[in-house]
Amino acid sequence: MKKCNIVIASDSYKGSLSSLEVANYIESGILKTGYEFDIKKFPIADGGEGTVSSITNALRGEIKKFKVYDVFMRYTEAELGLLDDNVAILETASPLGLNKLDKNNLNPMVASSFGLGQMILNAINSGSKEIYIGLGGSAVNDGGVGLAKSLGAEFLDKDGNEIKDGIIGLKDLKEIKIDNLDNRLKKIKICLLSDVTNPLCGSEGATYIYGPQKGIKKEELKEIDSWMHNYGNLLEKLFDKEIIDYPGSGAAGGIGASLMAFANAQMYRGIDKILEMIKIEESIKNSDIVFTGEGKIDGQSKFGKAPIGVAKLAKKYKVPVVAIVGSSDRSSVELLDSGIDLILDIINEPMTLDYAIEHSEELIEMQAYMAIKHYISSSKYYK
Secondary structure, three states, X not given: OOXXXXXXXXXXXXXXXXXXXXXXXXXXXXHOOOOOEEEEEOOOOOOOOOHHHHHHHHOOOEEEEEEEEOOOOOEEEEEEEEEOOOEEEEEOHHHHEHHHOOHHHOOOOOOOOHHHHHHHHHHHHOOOOEEEEEOOOEOOOOOOHHHHHHOOOEEEOOOOOEOOOOHHHHOOOOEEEOOOOOHHHHHOEEEEEEOOOOOOOOOXXXXXXXXXXXXXXHHHHHHHHHHHHHHHHHHHHHHOOOOOOOOOOOHHHHHHHHHHHHXXXXXXXXXXXXXXXXXOHXXXXXXXXXXXXXXXXXXXXXXXXXXXXXXXXXXXXXXXXXXXXXXEOHHHHHHHHOOOOEEEEOOOOOOOHHHHHHOHHHHHHHHHHHHHHHHHHOOOOOO
């Protein structure tokens, strides 16, 4: 009797479970049926929090930790994944994560991306020739000025003095110098992984779309966006390339623009590139059913989130897809036209968020158990 082949490829449940933990709980629920399955688990991410651990674990690399600056220039611990062939994996969320801050103590005016530049230098010093950086979950909106400073760039005001860290420094920016930019960047390939395509400036840019969740007040948006536009103009003039309107330049508060300029980085759709890197397609092609998921799923998930990337790949081979998620809303019905066949919410009765997090293992297991029992009853297997 042929075993049912199952692929589990879920994103993390932000702030509570890693992608590998979610995959393990789904597997546990499936195995409670008592049947035997051929199960393959792939930790995944879309460029946000968990990118380093997902890719590094999937490819059996090594995770190293370094002391670098957080957004307020205090020491924090950040992760770097090292793979074979001199490849490194980074993510903005590790040193600069919004999840690391108290929501009552956000201060985007001074928040700096300096720590990410330090992590890039750590990757280079570790011998990496190719660096992948997930651009998601950051607490900064400084246009990547901080990270460029750490790489040797200079940002000067009208008097030739170094500007302040954070957004507030952009107000006085008049000149950018790259004489002391680390020369090793010319020999390094940097690939940016993002689930957004926002430009640097304008109504759909970094400041207007993502600034408010980082603490920027509504009445500040227009002025800050004008500072960002001036910064973008200086970059375009200095590097003679399109920056401001390039899709993804507004990712991670403008870090996308900074790395495209100072490091000649290339932008990739996060989930698509990650699925390619972990070589999941062949397993999905040979599977009978795919399980995916994320912490919160809604209509916006179709714009580059991990479950949709998995589902689209599965649909290429007409494989059914079940998404087990931490929460969903009415708009998630739109995703049934994007490759997902069934969405199961672990919050299946009135409960507090704390309860759902505390009992997430049994809640995920239960949904996985019910999904696979239904699949078995309507399939050719185990009859």
